[in-house]
Amino acid sequence: MFNIKYVAAGATAIALMASSAMAEKVLRIQSVLATSSDEVTMLADFGKDVEALTGGSLTVEILPAGAVVGPRDIMDAVDAGLVEGGFxxxxxxxxxxxxxxxxxxxxAGAGVGMDNIAFLSWFQYGGGKELYDRLWDEMGVNVKGFMxxxxxxxxxxxxxxxxxxxDDFRQMRFRAPPGMVGAAYADIGVPAVAMGGGDILPALEKGTIDAAEWCCPKPDSVFGFQKVLKHYYLQGLHQVVVNADMYINGDFYDSLSDLEKKALEVASTASLSKSMSYRIYENGKALKDLTENHGVILEDTPADYFTEYMAAAKNALQExxxxxxxxAEVWQSQKDFADIAVPFWAGAQAANASLGKAHADTLK
Incomplete structure (x- = not known):
């Protein structure tokens, strides 16, 4: 006869072993930013969703910039498997x-006026994700990406x-993003300097640069730019949309169960919406604080910026x-999408923007 006590004990032991095995999968993601940044706050929320969706079989550990490799080496580190993920x-x-x-x-919104919401429409329903999934092979890295x-x-x-x-702008040594965005500034005569977010404030304080951009009111205020500079320009073309994403080593990704892969997909899709919602409110609160409590003055961007920068951007895209x-294939896909979506979206947003500006003017 079976001894029910031994059977129960054996079942408990097996369950504990299975639970232990399930909890062994840890996705370490090294960020290019410090853990105090807004982007990492949202990344941590993504990690909580993944853990909840997998019942704890896959957990996410966020490592700050420099924990394993330097920020510029993150993609190579993920490709080589030195760390499971990068951000x-x-x-x-x-x-x-x-x-x-x-x-x-x-x-400049791919030169066709795509903002962050229109970009998301292209990514999810206009063929963008399929092209994004091909990018890593084109790049020659063993990586699975999640926007x-x-x-x-x-x-x-x-x-x-x-x-x-x-002409005034061209007198400023300006921190600009790397890549094509910064190159377009250089093409119109702005002395553009690329550097990491954590290096910007020290560079401003030392006078290494005169002016800078990073993102938006909330992340900018976290870095403390308002301590040094007081004239803030909201309207720009350089990054009408900018996307942070996560890269997972291909072998680590292949080792995951179907459920764990689906959890990453679902959590990343949720993050697309959450991050936009989070940023609108957080940026609104930060802008209010900057102007009311830190002496920050909102300025209007000079009209010739838009014509000069757009021309440089379109030249860079065409080249x-x-x-x-x-x-060429990706850009054509974005242009084809824009031909259909942007006339509607830009027209609808123009009316809403006018109404919103009228409301904002009553608060001045």
Whole structure:
């Protein structure tokens, strides 16, 4: 006869062993940012969703910038399996493949007016995700990518004094993003300097640079730019949309169960919406605090910025399209999408923007 006590004990032991085995899968994600950043706050929320959806069989551990490798080496580290995951913006890897710029930060809205919401529509329903999944093979890395945080539009940036025209702007040593976005600034004569987010404030304090952009009111205020500069310009074209994403080593991803893979997919899709919702409110609160409590002055961007920067952006896009077949395919997909979606979206948003500005003017 079976001894029920031994059977129960054996079942408990097996369950504990299974639970222990399930909990052994840890996805370590090294970020390009410190753990105090807004982006990492949202990444942590993504990690909680993954753990909940998998019942704890897959957990996410976030490592700060420099924990394993330097920020510029994250993609290579994930490719080699030194760390299971990385978190950055895909345009950071434009040196590996120029098409990365079209997924991370399509300069000037890909030249066709795509904002963060329109980009998300293209990504989810206009063929963008299928092209994104091909990017890693085109780049030659053993990586599975997940887009997590579409943000935008980004502010033009912070200045020590008002700029009345592009001639004033060209006198400033300006922190700009890497890749095609920064190159377009250089093309119109702005002395553009690329550097990591944590290096910007020290560079401003030392006078290494005169002006800077990073993102938006909340992340900018976390870095403390308001301590040095007081003139803030919200309207810019350089990053109408910018996407932070996660990269997982291909072998680690292949080792996951179907449930765990589906959890990553579902959690990343939820993150796309959560990050936009989070940022709108957080940026609103931060802008109110900056202007009311820190002496920050909102300025209007000079009109000649838009014409000069857009011309440089379109030239850069065309040159890259002429020289790289995959870039041309992705950009054509974005343009085809924009031909259908942007006339509706831009028209609808114009009315809403006018109404919103009228409300904002009553609060001045």
């Amino acid at each position: 950055a913006w895909t345009h950071y890897w434009g040196g590996k493949h120029v098409a990365a710029n079209l997924f991370g930060a399509p300069v 997590l945080q579409p943000v935008g539009p980004e502010a033009l940036g912070w200045f020590p004094e008002p700029i009345e025209s592009m 890259a399209s002429d020289s790289n077949e995959f870039f």
